[in-house]
Amino acid sequence: MPVVVIGAGPVGLAAAAHLAExxxxxxxxEAGDQAGASVARWGHVRVFSPWKYDIDAAARRLLEATGWTAPDPEWLPTGAELIEDYLAPLAGLFGDKVRFGAKVTAISRVGYDRVRTNGRDQAPFLIRLADGGELHARAVIDASGTYTTPNVLGASGLPAHGEGEAADLIDHALPDVLGADRDRYAGKHVLVVGAGHSAATTLLALAQLDGTTITWAIRAGSASRAYGGGDADALPARGALGTRLHAHVESGRIRLVTGFFTHAVERHGERVRVISRAPSGAEQAVTADRVVAATGYRPDHSIAGELRLDLDPVLGSTRALAPLIDPNAHSCGTVPPHGAAELAHPEDGYYAIGVKSYGRAPTFLLATGYEQARSVAAALAGDWEAARDVRLELPETGVCSSSLAEAQEQRVGLATGIGGGLLSTPLPLADVSASRAGGCCG
Structure with a gap:
């Protein structure tokens, strides 16, 4: 029986490459109709990690063996280029081993619900698809990410009052402000909620639209963390992001509202009034034509409801991984190396990797996802020496949250495992996280 990998994004295809080797x-x-289907949804965004950091080592070896030539290592690709020049060729190597339009709805064990124990480890995994089809597998690597489960606008983790009634006026992260979605924002008053990379990407794109009024609302008392590491950043393009964002705020092009805790949304025709209620009880409000909720994403473990998972009650990662990625103690540059041992569940043979493995922690890097894929493939091959030999070098500069209060604003975990996005002169940039120098958490 095969190992089933869920998700044909960068981390899922990296896992396939390591399994192939x-x-x-x-x-x-892959639930979508192409490799990197979620990446395609932000294909207009240019990443701020150059190509030399965006390609998994095993994937590179397999591609180069076919005569593939890697793109310019110093070029910053767009999401669309990432697919065209890397993910699509990589998926093509695997032929019909990659199935598109195959949405997984549930995972269990053949003949075993979550309660039954005796003989469980010998039973194959059962993967059920949306079209009613089923597969059996010896192991499951879930790299499906979090892009299809965005966080709500409400600051307490619950939908803001009235959020559902105004849903058609609320967009989620990384709209194509300067392209396909331009008419939605040009000449309007747009409120952007969130302090992470996706929020900054949208803010800097909106700033290029003449006649568009921009309000930026964050929970923190200051935007200094969102401005990042500047000249000290390991990735120069990322360092320039915060500098530009800061300049727009200082000039008044972007109005910054701090201490904003979204509590309610009131719809008034084709406009919305977004009301903040701080823990102190203080209230403030912003009325706008459209809202961009760049408040991050969260994992959906429901497809594994009949498996025995050991999830941390706070983050939703494995219990062993949680203290290593806890945003109260770590930025994305201080997360220690980890692999199959920390990702293992009581359900032997099931691993969630990539951004989904981090649950609600905002400290994920694509570099980490690639190393997870390598370690898990080694474990499934029985090479535990290689599985435990995990190595990462991650920078501490850049925009990395170390506060749980900011965690959901800092996060944009895309379904394929790609971290968040910002702008650098003159093009939109998103973090695809470097394999050594590292982009930052979303």
């Missing part, structure tokens, strides 16, 4: 049979199930 080890001679392990696999099938990749």
């Amino acid at each position: 080890r001679g392990l049979g696999f099938v990749v199930l």
Whole structure:
């Protein structure tokens, strides 16, 4: 039986590459109609990690063996280029082992619900698809990410009062402000809520639209963390992001509202009034034509409801991983190396990797996802020495949250495992996180 990999984004296809190198049979199930289907939704955004940091090592080896030539290592690709020049060719190597339009709705064990124990570890995994089809697998690597489960606008983790009634006026992260979605924002008053990379990407794009009024609302008392590491950043393009954002705020092009805790949304025709209620009880409000909720994403573990998962009650990662990624103690540059051992569940053979593995922690880097894929593939091959030999070098500069209060604003975990986005002169940039120098958490 094969190993089933869920998700054909960068981390899922990296897992496939490592499995292929080890001679392990696999099938990749992708809900979308192409490799990197979620990346395609922000294909207009240019990443701020150059190509030399965006390609998994095993994937590179397999591609180069076919005569593929890597793009200019110093070029900053767009999401669309990431697909065209890397993910699509990589998926193409695997032929019909990658199945598109294959949405997984549930994972269990053949003949075993979550309660039954005796003989459980010998039973194959059962993967059920939306079209009613089923597969059996020896192991499951879930790299489906979090892009389809965005956080709500409400600051307490609950939907703001009235949020559902105004849903058609609220967009989620990384709209194509200067392209396909331009008419939605040009000449309007736009409120952007969130302090992470996706918020900054949208803010800097909106600033290029003449006649558009921009309000930026964050929970923190200051935007200094969002401005990042500047000249000290390990990735120069990322360092320039915060500098530009800060300049727009200082000039008044972007109005910054701090201490904003979204509590309610009131719809008034084709406009919305977004009301903040701080823990102190103080209230403030912003009325706008459209709202961009750049408040991050969260994992959906419901497809694994019949598996025995050991999830941390706070973050939703594995219990062993939680203290290593806790945003109260770590920025994305201080997360220690980890692999299959920390990702293991009581359900032997099931691993969630990529951004989904981090639950609600905002400290994920694509570099980490690639190393997770390598370690898990080694473990499934029985090479525990290689599985435990995990290595990461991550920078501490850049925009990295170390506060749980800011965690959801800092996060934009895309479904394929890609971190958040910002702008650098003159093009939109998103973090695809470097394999050594590292982009920052979303």
